[in-house]
Amino acid sequence: MRSSTPPDFAGRCRTCFLPEELCLCASMPQVQARTRLLVIRHISEAWKASNTARLLALSVPGTEVIDYGDRERTLEKRLPFPEDAWLLFPDGRAPPADAPLPSCLIVVDGTWSQARRMVHRHPALIALPRMALSPPSGPVERLRTPPHPEGMSTLEAAAYALQQLEGPEIAEPLLDLHSRAVAQGLRARGR
Numbered sequence: 001m002r003s004s005t006p007p008d009f010a011g012r013c014r015t016c017f018l019p020e021e022l023c024l025c026a027s028m029p030q031v032q033a034r035t036r037l038l039v040i041r042h043i044s045e046a047w048k049a050s051n052t053a054r055l056l057a058l059s060v061p062g063t064e065v066i067d068y069g070d071r072e073r074t075l076e077k078r079l080p081f082p083e084d085a086w087l088l089f090p091d092g093r094a095p096p097a098d099a100p101l102p103s104c105l106i107v108v109d110g111t112w113s114q115a116r117r118m119v120h121r122h123p124a125l126i127a128l129p130r131m132a133l134s135p136p137s138g139p140v141e142r143l144r145t146p147p148h149p150e151g152m153s154t155l156e157a158a159a160y161a162l163q164q165l166e167g168p169e170i171a172e173p174l175l176d177l178h179s180r181a182v183a184q185g186l187r188a189r190g191r
Contacts, residue, residue: 017049022184029173042110043069052155087128095129
């Protein structure tokens with residue numbers, strides 16, 4: 001399923017999926033994070049222009065995106081996860097207060113219900129310690145309305161998680177990218 005991205009990419013950037021005149025690629029930040037990011041993206045998100053996991057992978061070198069629901073069962077081929085991996089997810093078992101920081105953060109990308117199902121269907125994900133985030137303090141403009149106050153795009157959530165793990169200087173360029181992507185996405189929609 002392609003959402004709003006035409007199959008031939010007519011008039012679209014093949015990297016960021018935005019209309020060519022709104023392309024963000026030339027101003028994409030390069031954020032060097034110590035924490036490796038592994039994004040498990042629901043297959044229905046892969047071709048959506050509004051999918052921010054793509055922008056996260058373009059901005060944080062070493063980020064890996066695995067599509068969940070593909071016929072090749074790519075997720076199963078990546079198991080087991082690193083021993084010290086954490087899952088960025090709002091409920092479940094939190095890591096102990098004295099736990100060392102993770103070397104790998106696993107981020108689930110999809111709608112709220114898709115993300116919940118993806119986590120609950122994989123024992124390897126269920127078993128991971130969870131990192132939860134507080135909702136942003138003020139209103140945030142988004143391309144999609146989250147069903148819960150704590151809902152965020154994948155790019156936002158990863159930025160706030162990296163801020164907690166590594167500091168604000170890591171998050172700032174990613175949050176700025178999120179704001180610019182939302183602005184360009186809204187312009188593409190004629191708003």
